[in-house]
Structure formats: structure tokens, C-alpha cells
Amino acid sequence: MTSCCSRPVAASQAVLPVAIIGAGPVGLAAAAQLLARGIAPLVLEAGAEAGHAIRAWRHVRMFSPWRFNTDAAARALLAAEGWAEPDPETYPTGGELLDRYIAPLAASAALRDRIRTGARVTGVARRDFGRLHDGDGRDAAPFILHVETCCGIEAIEARAVLDCSGTWGAPNPAGSHGMPAPGEARHADRIAYGIPDVLGAERATYAGRTTLVVGAGHSAMNAVLDLVELAKAAPGTRILWAFRRPLGAVNFGGGARDGLARRGDLGARAQALVESGAVTALAPFLIDSIAQADDALAVSGRQLGRTRTELAHRMIVATGFRPDLSFLREVRLGLDPAVEATPALAPLIDPNLHSCGTVRPHGEAELRHPDTGFYIAGMKSYGRAPTFLLATGHEQVRSIAAHLAGDSAAARRVELVLPETGVCSTERPAPGAATACCAPAAVASAPKGGCCCG
Numbered sequence: 001m002t003s004c005c006s007r008p009v010a011a012s013q014a015v016l017p018v019a020i021i022g023a024g025p026v027g028l029a030a031a032a033q034l035l036a037r038g039i040a041p042l043v044l045e046a047g048a049e050a051g052h053a054i055r056a057w058r059h060v061r062m063f064s065p066w067r068f069n070t071d072a073a074a075r076a077l078l079a080a081e082g083w084a085e086p087d088p089e090t091y092p093t094g095g096e097l098l099d100r101y102i103a104p105l106a107a108s109a110a111l112r113d114r115i116r117t118g119a120r121v122t123g124v125a126r127r128d129f130g131r132l133h134d135g136d137g138r139d140a141a142p143f144i145l146h147v148e149t150c151c152g153i154e155a156i157e158a159r160a161v162l163d164c165s166g167t168w169g170a171p172n173p174a175g176s177h178g179m180p181a182p183g184e185a186r187h188a189d190r191i192a193y194g195i196p197d198v199l200g201a202e203r204a205t206y207a208g209r210t211t212l213v214v215g216a217g218h219s220a221m222n223a224v225l226d227l228v229e230l231a232k233a234a235p236g237t238r239i240l241w242a243f244r245r246p247l248g249a250v251n252f253g254g255g256a257r258d259g260l261a262r263r264g265d266l267g268a269r270a271q272a273l274v275e276s277g278a279v280t281a282l283a284p285f286l287i288d289s290i291a292q293a294d295d296a297l298a299v300s301g302r303q304l305g306r307t308r309t310e311l312a313h314r315m316i317v318a319t320g321f322r323p324d325l326s327f328l329r330e331v332r333l334g335l336d337p338a339v340e341a342t343p344a345l346a347p348l349i350d351p352n353l354h355s356c357g358t359v360r361p362h363g364e365a366e367l368r369h370p371d372t373g374f375y376i377a378g379m380k381s382y383g384r385a386p387t388f389l390l391a392t393g394h395e396q397v398r399s400i401a402a403h404l405a406g407d408s409a410a411a412r413r414v415e416l417v418l419p420e421t422g423v424c425s426t427e428r429p430a431p432g433a434a435t436a437c438c439a440p441a442a443v444a445s446a447p448k449g450g451c452c453c454g
Ligand SMILES: Cc1cc2nc3c(=O)[nH]c(=O)nc-3n(C[C@H](O)[C@H](O)[C@H](O)COP(=O)(O)OP(=O)(O)OC[C@H]3O[C@@H](n4cnc5c(N)ncnc54)[C@H](O)[C@@H]3O)c2cc1C
Pocket: 021, 022, 023, 024, 025, 026, 027, 044, 045, 046, 047, 050, 051, 052, 053, 054, 057, 060, 061, 062, 063, 064, 068, 119, 120, 121, 122, 164, 165, 166, 167, 168, 169, 195, 219, 327, 377, 378, 379, 380, 388, 389, 390, 391, 393
């Protein structure tokens, strides 16, 4: 890996590289897939090391086992260097994913000179074409990326761009309207977004205090389970858990029916905690404002039309993530207005349409944007939908690499078998329901485990 101002690849190449934004697991898999097809990748990573976002959740155990967490082309690169592949049936923590897979992959002879760390992409455009400008050659023009390094802003050209920058840097707020609640930014020093390490590095911050956890997904479940564990050892630790919906409408997952046993177990254990009263559920609780009240936060909201205020020393906001589109202002994007995924992908993952966490595998065709050669892949490709799996991201970049190499048959082929969630409740028919996960037509053609209704 090279950092900051060094220019390892692009300057000497007759053919422009494919730029990959982000050296997370999907960005690195994209690089490996491109290399396997003889295409030069250039990975631009904002953090100091590959896997920068995962460093923040090192302590969290993943709900998918190793066999779903690594990419085939990446494994081939690692195998060439004598990599000891982890037991495919065990579940790594984020830290183990970093240490046993991401770090060795980024340091591999094939990739290390193709990754630039400390390189944050701040803008993407087509060379000489702003977003508005049509004209001869727009589609053939290379992309220009503005990259912020310790030396300032550098312009890098690329023949195609894969934005694999994830969503970790853009968490959803606690405010019920999707905007930060009044007071949320002001009291940010007492609010954690994601899953803080309450049993490790941040134990002292949460022990013996009242914490309000906001959100209903796996991150919130992990945070609540850790806090309950902490409460066993630290008297006075209290947990409030706020949901947007009434408890009866909360989806705790497929339990024993989930194809990923650990994911099913996580939901089942979280539900049991609520039912046992070990945590106080506020459901529904729609947060309107956050203010100071002596040494605590006064969190005000609405519960079934009545105003309610809860006191908590800390908040953990785990309400999901959204894509940062700010540096893509000059790219012609095609995005669903609600999900912020491509219009072809959005109906497959929109939680308003169905609760199938299991998504029909998809690739280059579903991920295209109006500006040809530009793709969003990985976690960010799902926009605001919460059900992304690494295995899905690996299939996405395999297909995109095949397309960029001119192998359209391989780009269209589905090579992924996804685990089922064990949950499926179509709330209203999806537009184009024949392609949605729950649709009978999809059941017939889906690979084993590719549809949760199969
Ligand atoms: C706590 C947690 C647990 C999860 N557990 C699982 C699981 O068990 N199984 C599973 O399949 N999935 C899981 N996921 C979901 C998902 O697979 C992970 O979030 C995964 O890290 C996504 O990979 P990614 O490469 O798309 O994005 P990331 O891992 O977020 O990587 C994106 C990279 O891009 C960099 N970046 C961001 N902006 C820029 C920029 N402007 N310029 C340059 N670089 C930039 C970041 O620093 C980061 O290194 C989990 C997610 C979380 C948060």
C-alpha cells in the first residue's frame, strides 16, 4: 500500500485504470476481480489503512460465517501467497476479518502497489463534461476524480469508476423525520452512532448509566445485547430501547428459519430480552428533540400521539445508514427517490415493499447509471436499505469486472447462492413484482436459497 502523494500506477500506464473508491472488503474484491480479468485497478482509500470503516466495529462478531465473507478472486490472490484460509463455518469478528483477510489481501504482491491510502475522493466527473453537458463523446470521455491527499487535491483519470465507499461515514440520525432532531448535533458528545464497544474500550462510559438505544436492526440488537451483558456486572446500568413502530410490528428476524444461524439467533435473543423486561422498550417512540437535563439528556418524542420525555445519560443511535452522494454531484446518477439505490435494484430491497432480507442476486445490469462506466457497489449500492450482505457485494463486482472486460455472458450469469432470512411478509405488491424476491416468478428461477419464499 502506498500513501498520500505517491503515484504508484496511473502515471506509467498506457491504458487508464479503473478507479475504485474505498478499500473495504468490496473495493478490494473489485480490485482482485479486475486483476483476474487483466484490467488494472487503482484503489483510493480515505483512511490510513484498508478496511478503515471496519476498524470502528472490530469488536462486533459477524452474523455470517467466513464462507460468505470472502471473494473468490481475492482468495485466489491470497492462496498464491500461502494464505491459511480460516475455517469457513466459523464467525469472525470485524477485527478478525481485518487481520486474517483484509490486511493480508491489501498487502498482497498483486494489490499493494495499487492501493493508495490517505486518499479521499472529493469529486467525480467526466472529463470536460459537467453533469449538464451533453455533446459528442460524453460516453467515451474518461472520468476525472478529485482526490484529497496530504499534498492537496490531485486529479486522477480513470476509464471507469466503482464507488465502493460504503455508508459507515453517513449514519442516520435519531430524529424521527430523518433529520437530526433539534439538539442532536449539540449533544453529539453523548451520542454514539453504530455499535460502541461497551464491553471493552468504552465500558466506563456506559457502566452504571442509563442508555437509550434507538433503532430496530441488527446493530441496535448487538448494542442492546452488549449493554445487557454489561448490566450483569455493573449495577445501575439501565437500558431503554426505542423503536419507530409498535412492538407487534417490529421485525426481529426469522429466528431458527434464518439461513444464517447467528443472524436468526441475534434477533431471537433481542426479542427475548424485550419480552423478559430486561430492557425497557419504548415502542413506538418518535424522537422530536434532545436537550440537557442536569447530568442527563432529556429525549422528547411522541408515543401514540402523546408527548413523552425520557432521561438517559447516553444515546446509541443505530438507525441505519445512508449513502454520501455529495462527491457524486457531477455524475449522472439514476437513483430511486426513496431507497437511493438504482431503479432496477430498489424494488428488490425496499423495506416498504417487502421484508425479505434475502435479495435476488444481481450484477452489472441492475447497477448501471446513466453515465456509462460508473457504478456504485457494495454497501453503498443498497442506498438506505438495511439488508446488504458481503456475498452480494462480491457478486456485484464479479459481474461488473466481467462486463468491463467485455465478457457479457459472465456479467449476466448469476454465480451466487444467498442464505435465506426466514422472513417474508410482502406489505404491498412491488411494482414489477415478477422480479421481486417474493414473487412466484422469481421463485421458479431463483437459485436455491435465492428467495425467502421458496
Ligand atoms: C456492525 C456491522 C456488522 C456487519 N456484519 C455483517 C455480516 O455479518 N455479514 C455481512 O455480509 N455483512 C455485514 N455487515 C454489512 C457489510 O457487509 C459491511 O458493512 C461491509 O463492511 C461493507 O463493505 P464495503 O466494502 O461495501 O464498505 P466499507 O467496509 O464501509 O468500506 C468502505 C471504505 O471506503 C472508504 N471511503 C469512504 N468514503 C471515501 C471517499 N470519499 N474516498 C475514499 N475512500 C472512502 C472507507 O474509509 C472504507 O474503508 C455489517 C455491517 C456492520 C456495520
